[in-house]
Amino acid sequence: MSKRLILAACLALPLAACATAVPSVEVTRFHVGDPARSGTVAIEEMPGNADVSLEFRTYAAAIAQEWQRVGFSTVPAGASSDYVALVSFQRSFRPSGQARNDRPVTVGMGGGIGSGGFSGMGVGVGINLSGKPKDIVTSQLHVQLRRRSDSATIWEGRAYTEARQGTPAAQPGIAAQKLAGALIGGYPGESGRTITVK
Template sequence: MTRTALSALLLGLAALSGCVAPTGPVEVTRFHEPAALDQLGHGTIAVAAAPGGDPASLEIRTYLAAVSRQLGAIGYADGTADSADQVALVRVERSYYKPDRTRGPVSVGVGGATGGGWGSSVGMGLGIDLSGGPKDQVSTELSVQIRNRASDAVLWEGRSHFAVAADSPMADTQLGAAKLAEALFADFPGTSGETVEVK
């Protein structure tokens, strides 16, 4: 997928990057071999969906655009799948779940007191949580693997992940793609094997 083909998506993501809604930190983990470091961050690279991904889907195309933008920012030039020095394979996994309620919706408290010569008293309090159950959550993970196109050797790989409420603006594909890609390539190539939180 060339940067020309991605231009419309890139413009949209660039506009969104300055107004991304607040979210918690993104968890990022990256791996690379020291011998591969001098090959990273320069030359030409093609961005493609990893095997099993649908390159025609809007969601995948949005993440491809976000990754392409970050690769350009760290020094790569756009290349084609049959001629680029390296290939970046992109995978996205999203899942929805409902967090467990940590306590019941109804709570009861009982207290007692005694007074010297004045008898005793007992009180009971009833509390009802009317806030409803926990909101549905959406978990999104972006994984990218950079390979040498000629040898197919893996030079670098990483993943970024966050979970937000399903009705949060950050659950939106475009906002989430920009945030996850930016976090994944922050301080590229990163410390191999270390998991960090990027705000």
């Protein structure tokens, strides 16, 4: 086997070790009859939202994009519209119940030229048994679609996902897009059923 092939194989190991699966999202939707399929909708913060912050803009943008994908036109919050999408979200952290085979893996690589022109390369894999496991980040999204004329809720959905702290999937922007896409994609969805979206 050539040195180039060995080097390519060794360089691929760290990438494979860092690859992580995209977490799934659990979604539950409720609606009565056949809810609206088009109209104008304003995205507004649900009264009593537990996580009031600038992060709301991130969630509002992701949700507006998804309503547009399923046939609605979005307008600014507070503007005249056929519907109002009330949004609540929350992020929480819990300690990871990490099993031994989930502990962080490190991959090291080294090479050198010895006396007499001999060259060699080695790859080492180490398992960190003493490192503190990262917390699990739970992201939850709750959306109600209401008619503005009478404030009647015509559709409602909840979604949540979990990711290990520090991974891309745990970042607020990525979580917002993933939750909004899973929840509103396939609108209106089957009422009263919890599904898993990958």
